[in-house]
Amino acid sequence: MDNAELYFDSEQLMISNFILYAYMDDGLIGTSLDKKTLLIYERKNDHSLNYQLRNQYVFPIEIYNVFLFDIGCKNKSFFVNFKSEDHFINKILIENEIIHLDKTTSAPFMVLDTQNRSSLVMQNNLNSYVLRIKYDRKFSPDKNLPTRMIFDNEGFLSEVNSDEVKIEKYSVKLKQIIPEHTSGYFLDDEDQAKLVLQTISNKKTYLSLYKKQSNEFYLVQENILPEKIGPFLFGDFFKNGFTSVAFLSEEDSSFYLNVFKNHGKNDYFKFESKFNKKIKLNEYLQYKTPNLTKNGSKVVDIFNDSFLHIVILLESGSNTELLLLKNDGSGNFYPSYGYFDGLRFAHLNSFSFNDLDFSGKEGLVLNYFEDGKQKLVYKKNNIHGNFYFSVVTFEENGLFPLPGISYKYIRMEDNEFRISNQLVQTSFPNLEHPHVFFGLGGAPFLVELTKVLVADFKTSGSHTFRVYQKIIPNSRISLKSNKYGLKMTLILNPDAKIKSIFFFFVVVLVINLVLLSVVHFLEKRKRKHDEKRSDNFVSTIGL
Known part of the structure; x- marks a missing residue:
């Protein structure tokens, strides 16, 4: 058995002759093999991976x-x-x-x-x-x-x-944007929208940061980028509550993972900062080449602990394979082997991560050509050890998961934590899913209060949102608007795993109570017996 099978189930075929472009909360968007027919698939029911074709646009x-x-x-x-x-x-x-x-x-x-x-x-x-x-x-x-x-x-x-x-x-007013750019946006520490654009000027490319005020964008910062880079990857890689940016680059025949830390508080990206990371990858690649195309790198919370890791695509001859770059929480990434061992493809169109089986964990979605067919397959995530839940946030009565939103929640071991920039919208098929994952670490019952923030959201008390979640049965999530944003309270009704733990503690407690009762009864009986013997002894002495 390959090591990968320990962490992910065997493949489940979902659709044939289909190229995946985007996820819906209840379906898939893609094209035919010639990419000229748009295909909209909807899930038949919530408990299977069976999809039916709904619309075709030629x-x-x-x-x-x-x-x-x-x-x-x-x-x-x-x-x-x-x-x-x-x-x-x-x-x-x-x-x-x-x-x-x-x-x-x-x-x-x-x-x-x-x-x-x-x-x-x-x-x-x-x-x-x-x-x-x-x-x-x-x-x-x-x-x-x-x-x-x-x-x-x-x-x-x-x-x-x-x-x-x-x-x-x-x-x-924006600088000239690269035609096939990978721009995105996030929320700053004041919960205002910021655009991160790939721009070009005098034949040089830049990371340009714009802030949005009213109906205008203002340039805040910019930094020259290497000539050959992969797509921008957005996430809270430093666990400081702010969205940072990472990307692969090739410079002088060497490959690097660049991570720009977002410091917030109007500092944003200090491009010369000692906190930024430029990690040379060559020594880990074993003569393999990172893929710098838009499908070559993805962000994933694979362990459900709210640490955002990066998976990159490596090429070796005619084969491609996946490598996990594990984040230690301070923006340092290092290779972690074994999770994708044995997964090699001659014609891999894309890889991505999504919770298609409603387990609360991001499974692996592969789109590749084999045996004369373009296959879309799913491998369930079997990695254990942490508690989790996931939600999809909609505008009330809407059909659209909200992009560019940010979540803050309180955990027992952290004062406050933010999951930033979920469902990032870019100019290319980035295969981001609409689910928002809350990795709770190794202990349950951690979520007390969550604040949901939407880019450009103006709180007036009239905006309400609904949250869709199936991970914790019969649980409720309530959202209320106030002057600080939207507060979301999660009322936990634990899943089977937590119920088992709770049941175990109840059983142990009952056993302890029974034992204490028995011990107390025996002790009380012994005490009465001793008192009776003492009375008899005193009576005998008195005679």
Whole structure:
């Protein structure tokens, strides 16, 4: 048995001839093998890995990116775009409607507006702007209808094709963004949105940090990047409550993992800081080469302890394999072997992590070509030792997990902890899942209070959210709005594992009480017997 089988179950085939692009909370988004047909799959039920095809959208050229995009009509809608020569063609899909948007020179990515609606950051040769879309039409799709196929064969029009579509946009000042960038955003210590952009100026690329105030972005910091890098990876790698940035790079034939620490308190990234990490990987690679493409590295809380680790893709000849870079909590990463031993692929399209079996742990999702088929398979996470739960946060009555949100919760061993930047939206298929994982470490009953924060969220008392979670049966999570944000209280009803521990303690307590009662009874009986003997002895002496 390979070591990997100790940590992950054997493969479960989910879908064939399917290229995965994005996750929904109840389904999968991807394409056909030629990448010209968008395929929307929905889960048949919550307790299986069986999916049924819901929609097909057929296009004349290859799809570049797709993700869920809320336009306010209470139906699932999607942003999809295509790369054509020096520009991107952008569209919104909803049921059998296709909304055509303007072309852009860089791939758009999503942020939330002040009403928590999806907005697009877009850039063309003339300017940069934020686009908001609202569609008033209401759909009542029949779940019993067969799979629908919608064609877009009339060419890519730039005009909006419906009077019911309302589009608002406002200009912003941004440096030129790299066309196929990996930008994202996070919340600072004052819970305000920050954009981390890959920009270009004078043939040099930069990490540019912008803060958002009202309807404007202001440049805060920037730093020159190496020429060859992998995608930006976002996470609280230092466990200080702030979102830091990591990426792979190749410099002078050597490979590095770069980690920029976010210090918060208006310091953000001190690019010359001694706390930043530049970890040389060559000595661990054994003549293998890290993959610097957008599918070459992922962030995962694989041990359910709220430490964010990085998994990278290594290439050796015609084969690829995975390597875990384990985080010690201070931003130091080192290889940890055995977790993916035996997993080698000649044609791996992507790897990612998601809790598709509702176990509360991130399983491994592999999309690879073998035996004439493109397979999407799932391997359940069997790593033991920690308690956990996961949730998906929605706007009330909405269908869209909220991107760019941040969670704070209180644990017994820590004063406060933040899980930052869940469901990061980028300009490429990053395969981020909508579930938010709370690794509780080695002891249960740790979560007392959680604060949920949304980028640009203006607390007025009128915003409410619902949290969807299945990990702890019959548990409740309540969210209330106040002047500090949204407070989320978790009322735990323990799962079977914790129940077993609780039952064990109850049994031990009962046994102890019974034993104490028996001992007390025997002691009391002995005392009465001794007192009786003493009385008899005294009476005898008196005679």
